[in-house]
Amino acid sequence: MLGRSVRGASVGIEGSNARVKTDINGRFILQAPIGASLVFDADNYQTSLATVTGQPLGDIVMLSSSMGETIVLKGDVPPPAPGAAQLDRTELQRVPGTGGDIVRALTVMPGVVNLQIPLGYSGVVIRGASPQDSKVLIDGFEVPVLFHSIGFRAVTPAETIATLDFIPGGFDVAFGRASSGIVSLTTRSGGDKRAGQAEVSFIDGGLIAQGPIGKDTEYLFAVRRSTIDFVLPALIPDSVDLSLTTVPRYWDEQFRIDHKLNRRWKLRLSSLGTDDIFELVASKQEDAKDKRFFNRTRFLRNTLAAKYHEGEWTADMGLSLLLQEFVFELGSSQYIRNTLTSVTPRVEVTRAMPKALGLTDVVWRTGGEVQVGRYGIDLALPVEPREGEPMPEMDSDDVSTLFDGTIYTPDFVAWTAMSANLDPKLRVTTGLRADFFGRARQLALQPRGEIQYKLSKPWTLRLASGVYHRPPQFQSELLQKDLKSEQSRQTIVGLQYEPREGIRTQVSGYYTDRTSLISRPAPVADGMTQFDPSLVNNGRGTTFGGELLATYRGGPWFGWLSYSYSKSTRVDAPGQPNRLFSFDQPHSMNLAVSWKKGKWTLGGRFQLYSGLPFTPALGSVFDSDRNIHIPIYADANSDRAPIHHQLDLRVDRSWKAGPVKLTGFIDVQNVYMNTSVVTYFYNYDFTQRAAFKSLPIIPSIGLRGEL
Amino acid sequence: MRKLLLLVLVGCGGDLDQPWDLDHDRIVAIRAEPAGIVSGETSRLDGLLAGKGVATSEREPIQVIVTSPQSLAEALSMDADGYLVTAPDEARLDAARTELGLDAGAPVPLQLGVAFTPELVGIKTIRLGMTSLNPALGAMQIDGAEAPAPGTEIVIGIEVDVPVSIETLDTDEVNWLTSCGEMHDFDLPSGYIRVEDEVDTSFMGELAVVLRDDNGGVTWQVWPIRAE
Numbered sequence: 001m002l003g004r005s006v007r008g009a010s011v012g013i014e015g016s017n018a019r020v021k022t023d024i025n026g027r028f029i030l031q032a033p034i035g036a037s038l039v040f041d042a043d044n045y046q047t048s049l050a051t052v053t054g055q056p057l058g059d060i061v062m063l064s065s066s067m068g069e070t071i072v073l074k075g076d077v078p079p080p081a082p083g084a085a086q087l088d089r090t091e092l093q094r095v096p097g098t099g100g101d102i103v104r105a106l107t108v109m110p111g112v113v114n115l116q117i118p119l120g121y122s123g124v125v126i127r128g129a130s131p132q133d134s135k136v137l138i139d140g141f142e143v144p145v146l147f148h149s150i151g152f153r154a155v156t157p158a159e160t161i162a163t164l165d166f167i168p169g170g171f172d173v174a175f176g177r178a179s180s181g182i183v184s185l186t187t188r189s190g191g192d193k194r195a196g197q198a199e200v201s202f203i204d205g206g207l208i209a210q211g212p213i214g215k216d217t218e219y220l221f222a223v224r225r226s227t228i229d230f231v232l233p234a235l236i237p238d239s240v241d242l243s244l245t246t247v248p249r250y251w252d253e254q255f256r257i258d259h260k261l262n263r264r265w266k267l268r269l270s271s272l273g274t275d276d277i278f279e280l281v282a283s284k285q286e287d288a289k290d291k292r293f294f295n296r297t298r299f300l301r302n303t304l305a306a307k308y309h310e311g312e313w314t315a316d317m318g319l320s321l322l323l324q325e326f327v328f329e330l331g332s333s334q335y336i337r338n339t340l341t342s343v344t345p346r347v348e349v350t351r352a353m354p355k356a357l358g359l360t361d362v363v364w365r366t367g368g369e370v371q372v373g374r375y376g377i378d379l380a381l382p383v384e385p386r387e388g389e390p391m392p393e394m395d396s397d398d399v400s401t402l403f404d405g406t407i408y409t410p411d412f413v414a415w416t417a418m419s420a421n422l423d424p425k426l427r428v429t430t431g432l433r434a435d436f437f438g439r440a441r442q443l444a445l446q447p448r449g450e451i452q453y454k455l456s457k458p459w460t461l462r463l464a465s466g467v468y469h470r471p472p473q474f475q476s477e478l479l480q481k482d483l484k485s486e487q488s489r490q491t492i493v494g495l496q497y498e499p500r501e502g503i504r505t506q507v508s509g510y511y512t513d514r515t516s517l518i519s520r521p522a523p524v525a526d527g528m529t530q531f532d533p534s535l536v537n538n539g540r541g542t543t544f545g546g547e548l549l550a551t552y553r554g555g556p557w558f559g560w561l562s563y564s565y566s567k568s569t570r571v572d573a574p575g576q577p578n579r580l581f582s583f584d585q586p587h588s589m590n591l592a593v594s595w596k597k598g599k600w601t602l603g604g605r606f607q608l609y610s611g612l613p614f615t616p617a618l619g620s621v622f623d624s625d626r627n628i629h630i631p632i633y634a635d636a637n638s639d640r641a642p643i644h645h646q647l648d649l650r651v652d653r654s655w656k657a658g659p660v661k662l663t664g665f666i667d668v669q670n671v672y673m674n675t676s677v678v679t680y681f682y683n684y685d686f687t688q689r690a691a692f693k694s695l696p697i698i699p700s701i702g703l704r705g706e707l
Numbered sequence: 708m709r710k711l712l713l714l715v716l717v718g719c720g721g722d723l724d725q726p727w728d729l730d731h732d733r734i735v736a737i738r739a740e741p742a743g744i745v746s747g748e749t750s751r752l753d754g755l756l757a758g759k760g761v762a763t764s765e766r767e768p769i770q771v772i773v774t775s776p777q778s779l780a781e782a783l784s785m786d787a788d789g790y791l792v793t794a795p796d797e798a799r800l801d802a803a804r805t806e807l808g809l810d811a812g813a814p815v816p817l818q819l820g821v822a823f824t825p826e827l828v829g830i831k832t833i834r835l836g837m838t839s840l841n842p843a844l845g846a847m848q849i850d851g852a853e854a855p856a857p858g859t860e861i862v863i864g865i866e867v868d869v870p871v872s873i874e875t876l877d878t879d880e881v882n883w884l885t886s887c888g889e890m891h892d893f894d895l896p897s898g899y900i901r902v903e904d905e906v907d908t909s910f911m912g913e914l915a916v917v918l919r920d921d922n923g924g925v926t927w928q929v930w931p932i933r934a935e
Contacts, residue, residue, distance in 0.1 A: 241891050283892050290894070622829035624737035624754075624821075625923045627880060630830075683723035685733060690722050 009042035081170040081450065082462035082494025083508035083547055085109055089188070092158045094558060094594045096603040097648025097669045099203070099700045102154040102164060103147045106183065107607075108590045110547035110562040111168040113583045114609045116644060116678050116694030125583040126168050127510065128543035128568025129180030130387050132474045133486070137184045138272055141320045141344060142177070144299050149276045150228060150248040156272060159197060159208055160222045160254050162188035168547075169510055170464030170492040173415040173431035173448050174348060174367060179470040179488040179514065187270065189258040190218035201702030203228050204250075216260040226250045243286045246279035246294075266307045273300040289332040290396060299324040314350040316367075319343075331396040336379040344371045359420035361427075366416040373409040375478060383533040384476040386519055387582050388570055390615040390633045395626060400533070403479050410438035411471065417448075427452040435485075437471045442484050444469040460496040465489075477518055477535060484537045489513045502553040507546070514541035514570075522573035536573075541581065543568040560592040580613045580637040587643075594650075601652040611641025614679055620686040629685040644676040644694065661706045669698040727893035729757040729886035729913050735927070736917050737768075737821050737831040742924035743814060743839025744794040750833055751791045754823055755917070755927050757884070763913055763929050768821045774830070775818040776803050782817060782835070792817060794835045803835075812836070832923050841924040845874030847916065849930075860931040861914060863888075865902050872897035873916060880919045886912030887932045902934035910934045 009022045022028045038050045040060050050060055079085060087095075087105060098104035106124055107114045113125035123131030123146055136146045138156065147154050165184040167175070175182050194211030206224030213219055229249040236242055256270040275298040282291040303320040324340040348367030356362040380399040385392060417431025430449040437444065448466030455461055468490060472483040494508035517539030521532050545566035552559035566588075568581035587610045594603035616639045620629035649671050654663040673696040680689045724731040735755040744750050752771060757763045767789035773780040779799065782792050794800070803815045814834035822828045847854035849861055850869045863869040868891075875881055875896050883893045887909050888902030902910065914932040919925045 283895065285892060285895065285897070288892070288895055619826075621820075622734045622737075622827075624734065624829050624831050624925065625919065627736075627882065627919060684726040685731075687732075688723045 006042050009040055012039045012041075079167075079496075079506070080165060080172065081167050081464055082492045082496075083111065083169065083506065083510065083549075084165065084167040084171075085506075085549055085551075086166070087164045089158060089161050089163070091558065092161065092164060094596075094601060094603055094650075094652075095560070095592050096594070096605040096650035096667060097607070097646075099153075099201070099667050100158050100665070100702075101152075102156065102158050102161060102185065103152065105158075105164070106166065108560060108562060108592055108605070109166045109168070110549050110564040110588070110590075111181070111545070111566070112166075112588075113585045113612075114588050114590075114607060115612065116646075116676070124181070124183055126181035126183075127512065127545065128541075128566050128581050128584060129488075129512075129514075130583070133178060133180035133470050133488075135175070135178040135182055137175075137182065138301070139187055139268075139270060139303060139305070140184070140318060140346070141301060141303055141322075143272065143301060144322070144324050144340070145274065145297060146183075148226070148250040148252070148274065149278060149295060149297060150226065150250065153203060153250075155252050155274045156185070156187070156254055157199075157206055157208070157222055157224055157252075159199070160187050160220060160256075162186045169490045169512065170448075170450065170466060171468075172429075173417045173433040173446070174365070176413055176415075176433055176435055176446070176469070177371075177411075177471060177473075179468045179486050180512075187254070187256055188220065189256060189268075190220035192218065196707040197704060199702060199704040200227065201700055202231065203700065213257075218258045220254075220256045222254040224252050241283050243281040243284055244279075245281055245286055245292075246277055248276075248278040250274065250276040264308055264310050268305040268307075269303070270305070271300065271302045274298060292329065292331065294327065294329040296325065296327040312351050312353055314352070315347065316350075317347045319345045333397060333399055334381050336377070336381055338379070339376040340373055342371060342373040344369060346370075356420075359422065362418065362420040364416075364418045365431075366414075368414045369412075371409075371411045371413075373411075373473075375407040375409070377407060377478065378404045386535075386572075388572060388579060388636050389520075390617075390631070390636065393620075393628045393630050395628050397626070401476065401479070407478055408439065409471070409473065409478075412436045412438065425454040435469055435471070437469075437485055439481060440472070440484050444485055444487070458497050458499045460498075462494040462496065463492070464494075465491045472518055472535075480535055483518060483535055484516055486514065486518060486537070487516045489515075503551070505548070505550040507548050509546045510544065512543040514539075514543070517541055517570065517572075519572045522575055538573040539570060541568065541570040543581070556595050556597045558592075558594040558596075560590065563587075563589045577635070579635065580640075582613060582637060584613055584637070586610045599654050601650075603650040605648045605650075606645070607648070608643065608645040610643055611677065612679070613637035613640045615639070616680075617682050617686040617689070622685065631682070631686045641677045641679055644674070646670040646674050646694075647672055659707060663704045663706070665700075665702050665704075667700040667702075669700075670694065670696065673697050725890075725893075727882070727884045727890035729763060729884045729915060730759055730909065732758050732827065734823060734827050734829045735763065735884065735915065736919070736925045737829050738841065738925050738927075739792065739831060739833045739923070741838070741840050742920075742922055743834035743837045744792070745836060745838055746794045746796050746800065748838075749791045749793045751789060752819070752821060752831065753789070754821070754829070755915070755929075756823055756827065757886075763915060766823055768823050770822040772820045773817065774820045775816075776806050778806055779803055779815070779817055779835070783819065792819070792833050792835075797836075800836050814839075834923055837922075839922045839924060841926045842879065842918050842920040844916065844918055844926055844928055847871070847873045847928075849914075854928075855930065857928050857930065860933060862933050862935060863900060863902065865904050865910075865934050868899040868901050870897065870899045871914070871916075873918070875918065876920070878921045882917045882919075884915045884917065885932065887914070887934055888912075900932075 006026050011020050011028050020028050092105045093100040095105045106112055111127045124134050125131055126134045136143055163186045168181040171182045190210035192212045197208040204224050204226045208222040210220040226249045229247040252274040254272050259267045277296045279294045281288055300323045305318040308315040322342040326338040329335040346369040350365045353362045381401045382398040383401055413435045415433040419429040421427045428451050433446040435444040446467040450464040453461045468488045469485040471485045490512045492510040497505040516537035518535050519539035521536050547564045550561040568584045569578050570581050571578050589608045592605040615636050616634045617631045618634055620631045622629050648669045650667045652665040675693045675696045677691040678694055679692050682689045735757050737754045739750045739752055741750055753767050756766055771790040773783050782795055800815050814837040817833045817835050819831045821831050849871050871883055873896050881896050883890050883898050888900050890900055892898035911933045913929055915929045917927040
């Protein structure tokens, strides 16, 4: 158990006088209608809320008023889909080897591809699907970038997050535009006590301020800046031909204001923004234009949300604006300058009824969303390699993809779903999502459903199945108007075992069939037809696997064991061979244990996972006029990097210095210095290759102060 | 791109032969003399080759084939001195332009597959229908002095940056290559050589400069070099 049960907390139904107190184990009994909001109050804790849905209520998390680490856990909220898992803020920060970071904490989840360094992608690879096939949401809205371009830190600090929901598949109709999984982060409100926090490490440092404004308003403000840019220039040896004309650095900001308008209405205004910039010249001559690299990525998402609740009815409304800029310049002729303005209004209405249509615990939801994006794209680049295509030769003069214009992506979606108990052991959810992707004028109907069956007291069987679409919206996909969405059909079966409070084991198996994958036209092997760089919905793929997740929360202990087996393959065009998916990782295992007592928290994490496939080069042909070597590759992904294992350790200690609570931590990754191969890279003419190895040991030291 | 950046930042690649390295089996450049020809003119092929532990050499290819367009395969022939290309008449060139989707009067790129050994294979393109000469090397400075004549030994210091530079047009591409020490900014008009006093450092070798223009023209110069 991470915290302790709260005895004597007051539990009431919002809008009524009914109140009870929790017992010594933090338990309570209270008659409440489905849809009612429960309010939890206790001395020295922030107020917590929960909604009665007909599902088991699960644990109520109460944060201490001083933003301490005390969290009450007395069971577990049922996962939103078989195989799904949830981590709260304290657990996120306690997982060793993550430096308290959300992104790295994600790697403990079964089904997430693990890699020593996340080379070549900036999202999450879930269940054998490309990073762009899964979505990362913060407070229900998509964020375009999950982590900063240096340091591999999440764009939002863990201290501002309440929970992280990981849904690797079989997700609800309210989630869309993804054909694999969902990572949903929920930020926390500011609480009713004024507090501040500062943290600094070698990677970054930040400030968080929170508290009430009057009786009905709370605020939380966080800002963070990289610190690694202060040290980085000193780490680069003089012998390296490099001019850091703009030292890599990042900023991120977050604020959230919650206001209770009356007993029915709550409002929230929130903002999340990042700004990463990086410029270098691969020469000591700063004016060497041909050797310049520049990258700037920044986005700002502002959201206004409202929640209405009255009796059986609940409505969630939101209006979100996303402003994004991505600039990448390489040498004197290759560049992409991309801006995106996106407006997303959304509404969802829920009616929760104890009985309806002869069924019990009925929850009906319906919603709609409009997402209108305006892309300004100016680019001059080589043909972008698709997943599975090996890296082409580096030709700094190649600008075979040219575009300068504006693209609109007006997308509309409506969904409805109903959950109900058919009998006390059987609960069924069925729903339909309809996306209309305006650019391609495509209507995508996506039926989804789930059956939960309680076999006997500790056992629950779950079966989920559905259709999922991911629209073309990444890089070169946007340049072709005729491309349709990629589709997946997912089937997941899960078995959940909860022998007693604090212990949960879930096993799941899944099969995903992917169609209409965006790939190249089938090559014509007549020796005359040249490579066709256009894109078509030609590809197919399958992924199957099994996952195990066992968690233990009891006393000072927190334990986490996850294992996944997966096989993911692709066929790029009809008649082409079945090949391994580029992020295929058959085995991945994580064992994390954490112990907390008094001022000390100790933790360890052991990871073992397969290396990723790669395409070996067989040689090259020298193009004398272009002065480049054109590689000749073996079959796509026909070789694999070796298995990797490492041990990470973390120690936290807290103490008081006057009114300030200080916490220092040391988080050491790869303590026994296993430097295994991440991937291979080749010399200029592809006659030699060298291993890109994981870093032998990565210590992270930080200090956090709370007021 | 993230991968590329990491490689740059962590300085990987130290164990691999670098693109400026002449101590490596490779084709440095393939030359057609002249680079572009009009109907009836001929162009001859040769190349600059480097090898592991051996000096560079200018050699004729052992085999050449036309890879594109196949309709101009007869432009390639062989005589006692090696392979040569003869630009066909305008009617044949016009037909090739149509085949390749080129504008009227545009130069026709004749792409050749060129082998110097069974392992060292390259591609060379000759422009047919236009006259184009290989570029001339501009003024060069080595270690602060005017570059010596080809073949003249250059002596440089150890553990000092020895600057090299050449005057070029903006459209030219230059490569400095060596088998003695390390070349820095090898692909810029001005770079420098540095020889470290280490066990595995070669103190004798060659220095070469290769200049390419944007019409497929190429020229080079090679000097023996010694560090002391």
